[in-house]
Amino acid sequence: MTSAVVIGGGVSGLVAAWRLALLGCAVEVFEATDDFGGAVCPQLLGGKVIDAGAEAMGIARPSGLELFSELGLSDVVVYPRRTDARIATPQGLQKLPPGVLGVPASTDDPLVAALLNEEEIQRARAERDVTITSEMSVDDVVGGRLGSAVVQKIVDPVVMGVHAAASDELEFTTLFPGMDSLIEQEGSLVGAAAKMRGGLGPSGSAVASLRGGMNQLTARLVEACVEVGVKLNVNTPVGGLERLENCWRINVDMVGVSHADTVVVAVPPTVAAKLLATSAPHLAEQVAALRTTSVKVVHLLVHSPELDLQPTGPGLLVRRDRMDVAAKALTHSNAKWAWWEDLLSPHEHVLRLSYGRSHQFASNVTDGLTDEELLAKAENDARNLLGVRKRFYVRASTVTAWPGSLAFAAPGHSKKVAHIAESVQAIPGISLLSSPLAGNGLAGVVAFAQAEVSRIASTHQGEVP
Amino acid sequence: MIRAARGDAIDRHPVWFMRQAGRSLPEYRKVREGITMLDSCVQPELAAEITLQPIRRLDVDAAVLFSDIVVPLFLAGVDVEIAPGVGPVINKPIRSAADVAELPDLDPAALAPVSEAISLIVEELGPKPLIGFAGAPFTLASYLVEGQPSRDHLTTKALMFSDPDTWHALLAWAARVSTTFLRVQGEAGASALQLFDSWVGTLSLPVYDEYVAPHSTDVLNGVADLGLPRIHFGTKTSELLVAMRACGADVIGVDDRTPLSVAIKRLGSDIPVQGNIDPAMLFTPWPMLQAHVDEILRAGRAAPGHIVNLGHGVPPTADPDVLARIVEYVHQVPVQL
Structure with missing residues (x-):
């Protein structure tokens, strides 16, 4: 294996690119949007950097923390300072x-x-x-x-x-x-x-993040890739993928054609299915059948002395019988992560509410709402969930939609994933890292990317580089 | 400035000065030559010019209408003049039920010169807000009863205690005048409204609650539908801050006799504040003034919003360059910690 193209510059794509380069491979990454990181990316909330998507990582599996350590991030790994998450029930908040x-x-x-x-x-x-x-x-x-x-x-x-x-x-x-x-x-x-x-330890403690947010992982991965000579491109959507006799031909919009003996497809299932449609139609069909759900994340920077008491600890999960609330979860970011303290004025708080449930729950569907409507709902939800009675000053807010970002692992999902893995292995020089194939969360994504790099590297063993 | 008044995120600290349009500016003294105070308030071009003078000289974040709290009394037909070196003088003080009954109601149409001035000002200001203002019922009543500025407000308070019916009738009248004055300014294009209760610090809290607060509440409620931030300010109001807020204010102006941190704490840290550089500090060496401003900015972070201002009006003897320096400094202090 001498050359690889990675399509998609999210965490899985960047991890794969970095690992491949460490193995001596010439790697180029094409990212369709204007920045790397996918769901692990920064955003500004009233001038402060927040995580637009993932804000923590499960550590039940060691892959994530191991990656942090390899990237030299151990010093900035942080754990929640409060772990007493709540469940919001119609009777109020109860500890999880x-x-x-x-x-x-x-x-x-x-x-x-x-x-x-x-x-x-x-x-x-x-x-x-x-x-x-x-x-x-x-x-x-x-x-x-x-x-x-x-x-x-x-x-x-x-x-x-x-x-x-x-x-x-x-x-x-x-x-x-x-x-x-x-x-x-x-x-x-x-x-x-x-x-x-x-x-x-207690519930909610099985996660870690980085000082400054998980977006620091993306920033460091980009650096690490550059250090080992990975060529990184943004705003370069890949239009097509073609299997030639000994290599892959990658058509990059606006850039031209690139060739590589290995291609890593690290994009969401719908995009992957389109890319694979001609060169691997069966695989493309299988990937297209993967189901996902969409979520929206609302961040509020609020001024509220009542929240100084951190009424919900690090955050809460909303039970479905809480009919007055549309959010499914709320994180009180500065209660959860100590590093926020230095960035906030007195009585200032960062709240993160997530929305989006599978369509079974018509009453909770927030898809049709404009950002403004969702913000109004989020403000109301936050007040209701946290029991804020006085005025609630929203100093800044953001709404981020993550369409098709979560695997919808309905019964039968693991079988689909196993069949996809078989199909992928039957095609030489390809790896497919769409997140629904990776198992849960960021740790799953990292572990899967690493496993895939090992697999494609081993299939090339014995070849003369 | 409006964002801070609403508790929204800001990109720099907003600052303006009460009585920024006035005697401290040489260009003000020049245009006022030979014209009485009240006349200058009711000549639209002149009032607009004076309002805009500090905007040109200082980089303040809001203009405040050049006027006087007795201007609506004057336009209503009350016999009032502003005596140089003294202040408002009422030639026939109001001291009985009959006096109150004779007070003429203020016809909004009489405020046309004010509306005209505001149109001129807003046109030149562009996106920068204009703050409209009015005297609060107690302060207006004090002038009407005393006949001139008073230190102890003895006559006023004596009337209040001895003849509450007349007192409430008087304050109800003053509240209608203030409401009309504020509404006209809001409708003409002001972006925020400030209710000045300059003398209210002379009252104890229970007295304020019983004799004054209902009328100030009527004024603030009477302009609520305009949707403009309502600033409520008085001096020596340490004990009254919470009650003044309860009148329906969106922002509480804090005078320099209460440390801003104390005021914010008393108010529950959940209402934007305005203030409160000690005007005396304008006459101290810059490092001292700078440290004072720093402390106020630091204290202001505990409120949902903070508009930097003096704790009272700009003294006539203040150096405009010092004001300019404060504005420049406040603007460059980062909003982020």
Whole structure:
């Protein structure tokens, strides 16, 4: 392998480009938009830099922190200073019990008892054995084992907050990778959740970020790529991809034609499907069948002395029966991340609200709203969720739409992903890094990009560079 | 300035000075030669010129209409003049129910010279806001009852306590005048309105609440529908700040007798403030004045919005270059921490 073209300059594309270059490959990245980072990018909120998309990374898997360390970012890794996230219920805010994606690590936890009635607790404690298959939803497995109340009252808001779809719409094995074998080993789902959390501490603490925001990762990755000679291009959409006898021919709009013996397609599924339509029609069809959901993120820079008390800790997840609120989650950024302190005036706060649920929930659909309407809703939601009674001064705000940004991992998703992996492997010199293939979150994206680089590097082993 | 008044994000600290259009400017003294104060207020071209003078000389973020709180009384037909070196003089003080009953109501049409001046000003100002203003009912009443500026307001307070019915009738009349004066300015193009209660600091909180606040509330409510930020200001109001806010203000002007940080804390840190450079500091060496301004800017961060101003009007003896230097300095202090 001597040359590679990476299409898409998001985190997966940049990680792949950097790794390939480290292996001695000549790498060029083509990014369609005017900046790198994809969902990990900076934005200005009243003159302050915030994360427009991802603001933290799960650390249950080590891949993310390992990457930080390799990039020399260890000194700026930060952990939430508050981890007592809440669930917003019609009765008010209640603390989220420690667990994995809402699955409690103990049914004796008083926080669990506070969310369930006596009968529901007894049901959760009498865990039933349910054999897990890849077609089962989160609801099937967790509800079957611990009772539907655990799902509706605790797991669902967390799942919705993270994946923008309900627990009966999402595949258990994708959302809880490795959990099935852990259940077998520990004898129960609750035991497996406790084991999986391990030493991760209370709920919400299993994440990390960087001082200044996750956008620092993109900034550093770009630097690292430059350091190892990766050629980086922005505003260069790739129009077509063609498999020649020994290499790929990449048509870059406005630039011309590029050739490489390896091509890494690190773009969303819809874009990937178009690129692959002629050279790999079967794969393109499979990729097009991947489902995604869209989310919108609203940031508010507010002045509100009432929020000095941090009424919701680092943030909250909204249960679906909170009918007065359209948001699915709210993060009180400066309560969560200590580094914000130095950047804010007294009584100033950064709130981040996320919107977008799968279309099953017509009442919560915010797709049709203009940015202005969504902002008005967000301001209202923030007031309601945080119990702000006095005047609430919004000093600055942003609305960012992330169309098709989250994998909609419906039951059957992991099978689709496995079939796609087979198709990809059958085509020489290609890697496909669309995020729905990568597993959950940024750590998943990083691990997947690294695994793919290793795979394509090994298929080239023995070749003369 | 309007953004700060609304608590929105700003890109630089806004600043203007109460009585920035006035005797401290040589060009003001020149155009006023041979013309009485009240006459200059009701000649649209002249009032506009004087209003705009500080805009040309200083880089302030707002103009404030050149006028006087007794101008609406004058235009209503009250026998008032502004005596040089003294201030407003009412030739026939108002001290009885019969006096109050005889007070003429203010016809908005009588304020045409003010509207005309505002049209001229707004045209030249462009996007820069013009602040309109009016005297609050208590301060107007004090002039009407005392007949001239008073230090102790004894006659005023004596009337207030001894004949509350007459007092409330008088304040209700003054409130209507102030409301009309503010409305006309707002409708003519002012971007913010300030209610001046210069003498209100002479009252205790319970007395203010009982005898004055309802009338000031009527004025502020009476212009609420215009949607313009309403600034409420008085001097020696340390004890009254919260009550003055409750009258319906969007911004509280703080005088220099209360440290800005204390005022903000008392107000609950949730209303924009204006103030409060001590006018005496204008006569100190720059490093001292600069440190004073720094402290005020720092304190102002605790409010949702902060408009830099003096704690009271510009003294006639102030050096305009010092004002210019403050503006330049305030503008270059970063908004970000």
